[in-house]
Amino acid sequence: QKEVEQNSGPLSVPEGAIASLNCTYSDRVSQSFFWYRQYSGKSPELIMSIYSNGDKEDGRFTAQLNKASQYVSLLIRDSQPSDSATYLCAAFTGGGNKLTFGTGTQLKVEL
């Protein structure tokens, strides 16, 4: 199993809907998880981090961590066309500060 796994998509949602992005992880990762947004031709931008079991909300974004099931998700409420991007899940691995990324999920928000 890869350390961090994501469905590559594309995931298409209509404008105004909730977009749900999922990521699973192996036992080899630490318990710090990050969601980055990457627009085409741009560098990754950190949008959410989560360290504890449960939900963490920031504006339209909610990160959810379920340690028992080893998954972390990102919900985007009231999706906008400007949310169309690739979303990268990442976690620290190797017992230190090495950040390992999933392959990313492409999100398309359609009018």
Next chain:
Amino acid sequence: SAVISQKPSRDICQRGTSLTIQCQVDSQVTMMFWYRQQPGQSLTLIATANQGSEATYESGFVIDKFPISRPNLTFSTLTVSNMSPEDSSIYLCSVEIGEGQGIYEQYFGPGTRLTVT
């Protein structure tokens, strides 16, 4: 967070040559990292740039191919040596920022888009 700049933003180079990429951050940081993102792929860590000591390279990356300097706490360079078309990628530096309570987050520079012909 931090303000991170990279130079050059893009370059087209001939095979066999070398390119040095600079990364500058607006505050002193302990940890700086270099990543590669090949076309259509996710990010792969090349090395950790350590201030005052040699960089720590990940499996598959070697110092002769990707020499790194870290002369101070705000600056690092990555050189891509003896380039081949397979080195065509986006190269990104990142910095680690402590957010308190043992929490660390990484922020990325704008990247350098390298094309090797």
